[in-house]
Amino acid sequence: MSGRKGKLYTTLLAISAISGVWLLFQQIQQSTRGSLAFGVCFFKQVTGQPCPACGTTRAVMSLSSGNILESLCINPLGLVAMLLLSIVPLWIVADLICKSDSFYRFYRQAENLLKRRYIVISLIIIILANWIWNITKQL
Amino acid sequence: MAMNGKFFEAHQAPAIREQLLGLDESKAAVVQAISFKDPTMILIVSLLAGSFGIDRFMVGDVGLGVAKLLTCGGFGVWAIVDLFLIMGVTRQKNYELLQQTLAY
Numbered sequence: 001m002s003g004r005k006g007k008l009y010t011t012l013l014a015i016s017a018i019s020g021v022w023l024l025f026q027q028i029q030q031s032t033r034g035s036l037a038f039g040v041c042f043f044k045q046v047t048g049q050p051c052p053a054c055g056t057t058r059a060v061m062s063l064s065s066g067n068i069l070e071s072l073c074i075n076p077l078g079l080v081a082m083l084l085l086s087i088v089p090l091w092i093v094a095d096l097i098c099k100s101d102s103f104y105r106f107y108r109q110a111e112n113l114l115k116r117r118y119i120v121i122s123l124i125i126i127i128l129a130n131w132i133w134n135i136t137k138q139l
Numbered sequence: 140m141a142m143n144g145k146f147f148e149a150h151q152a153p154a155i156r157e158q159l160l161g162l163d164e165s166k167a168a169v170v171q172a173i174s175f176k177d178p179t180m181i182l183i184v185s186l187l188a189g190s191f192g193i194d195r196f197m198v199g200d201v202g203l204g205v206a207k208l209l210t211c212g213g214f215g216v217w218a219i220v221d222l223f224l225i226m227g228v229t230r231q232k233n234y235e236l237l238q239q240t241l242a243y
Contacts, residue, residue, distance in 0.1 A: 008202075011203065012202075012206070015206050015210070015213065018213070018214070019210060022214060041190070041211050041215075042190050042211075042212060042215050042218060043190050043191075043211075051190060051191065051211060052191065052208065053190075053208060053209055053210070053211040054211075056209060056210075056211070077209055080209065081209045081210075084205075084206075084209070107202055110201075110202065111199075111201045111202055114201045114205075115199075115201060127208070
């Protein structure tokens with residue numbers, strides 16, 4: 001595996017693994033104690049207000065019980081996270097097995113696409129809107 | 140070079156100096172015009188908005204920035220780790236940008 005591709009794959013697999021463990025941990029917490037464990041948001045600790053990603057864990061948990069609507073109402077980013085978490089690790093592993101770099105090429109193209117001005121501005125507006133919604137919901 | 144030294148890693152400086160000395164007029168002008176990212180500025184961004192992945196977006200790591208945002212700064216851990224990593228990453232990206240420009 002070449003340097004940059006290797007680093008990227010390793011990093012993304014590590015992030016996926018840690019996220020998976022986190023979700024599993026929360027799932028166990030929920031079934032034994034009925035509620036989620038500590039929040040990890042640094043922003044919330046300091047300001048008391050939710051951040052754009054607030055509620056993502058809860059949203060993903062909702063999704064895994066099949067409640068798509070509820071999940072979207074908690075935080076739409078949960079759906080995004082769930083999709084990425086399902087697809088990215090599997091794709092990377094498939095690449096590793098088939099010794100291809102299809103994901104790496106896709107990743108590079110996606111990065112270039114996301115750098116375009118109108119995309120950047122749209123995404124920023126969407127994230128800000130979601131953040132404001134989070135605050136109004138007092139997550 | 141004196142002006143732009145801080146944008147690059149120390150061990151890269153001699154090699155860059157060599158390259159700059161060998162440049163012709165037109166190339167030199169292009170190089171002068173490149174806007175590099177200031178590692179210190181990015182560090183400040185990382186301190187203030189690290190959990191939102193904004194520091195990663197600014198150095199061009201869009202994918203990692205998204206991952207960082209979705210996980211709230213990697214559950215806080217990544218945000219802290221990046222405080223140490225981000226200046227080096229910025230300098231490396233600056234170097235790559237310089238090399239890319241020189242290659243044309």
